[in-house]
Amino acid sequence: MSSASPTAYGLLGTLAGRSWTGYELTQQVRRSLRFIWPSSEGHLYREQKRLVDLGWATVEEEPAGQRSRKRYSITADGRDALEQWLATDPEEPHFQVEGILRTFFGNHGGHDDLRSSMQSTSASARAMLGEMLGFVDEYLEEGGPLSMLEQGVVGEFHGRPMIPERLHVVALAIDITTQMLELLDGFFVDAADEVAVWPSPDDVSITPSTRARLEAIRDRNP
Numbered sequence: 001m002s003s004a005s006p007t008a009y010g011l012l013g014t015l016a017g018r019s020w021t022g023y024e025l026t027q028q029v030r031r032s033l034r035f036i037w038p039s040s041e042g043h044l045y046r047e048q049k050r051l052v053d054l055g056w057a058t059v060e061e062e063p064a065g066q067r068s069r070k071r072y073s074i075t076a077d078g079r080d081a082l083e084q085w086l087a088t089d090p091e092e093p094h095f096q097v098e099g100i101l102r103t104f105f106g107n108h109g110g111h112d113d114l115r116s117s118m119q120s121t122s123a124s125a126r127a128m129l130g131e132m133l134g135f136v137d138e139y140l141e142e143g144g145p146l147s148m149l150e151q152g153v154v155g156e157f158h159g160r161p162m163i164p165e166r167l168h169v170v171a172l173a174i175d176i177t178t179q180m181l182e183l184l185d186g187f188f189v190d191a192a193d194e195v196a197v198w199p200s201p202d203d204v205s206i207t208p209s210t211r212a213r214l215e216a217i218r219d220r221n222p
Contacts, residue, residue: 007037007047012078012081014028017166018163026045035128036177055078056077056081058075103117103118106195106201107202108202115196119188119189125185139167145157
């Protein structure tokens with residue numbers, strides 16, 4: 001199988017449902033995958049061209065007023081590549097949460113800085129969770145994707161094309177993502193409160209609580 005990035009396969013999976021213009025494809029992937037596999041707009045456009053170079057997608061120019069636009073469609077080879085990728089083992093999970101990175105080195109900074117970082121991370125996770133719950137509300141809305149699935153109809157909802165037959169796997173991805181965001185939010189709320197009573201981030205007098213935390217981690221994972 002040809003080498004390609006997970007982002008390319010994310011584009012390919014999106015194309016497996018229908019054809020998209022380059023702009024539509026980019027916006028759809030950024031909207032649907034930003035919480036689980038974020039990519040810059042420029043990177044997505046580059047990966048679209050790579051799909052064509054690999055023979056996994058075709059691109060055609062179509063009129064759009066006085067201009068033209070590119071429309072991408074998946075090829076048979078692209079569907080085969082997507083199926084082969086889905087049959088392989090995924091990479092190990094990657095956690096890139098800057099608030100955790102700052103916590104890791106928190107003893108080198110100020111007391112208020114560490115708390116502020118934790119509170120900011122909590123607020124961001126809560127905001128992201130709220131946005132994802134907005135998706136859930138939309139899916140459950142009358143006439144929305146779930147209703148379309150139950151009634152066996154296809155079409156648009158709120159001006160966007162829907163692919164309701166994918167909702168069962170989308171719901172699984174939303175389930176785990178919302179749980180992780182809930183965990184981040186709750187953890188950093190509690191951690192910020194704990195740090196508030198530390199003498200300072202580099203004070204070793206908190207060693208007894210460190211032992212209690214490490215033993216609690218071990219007890220959770222015997």
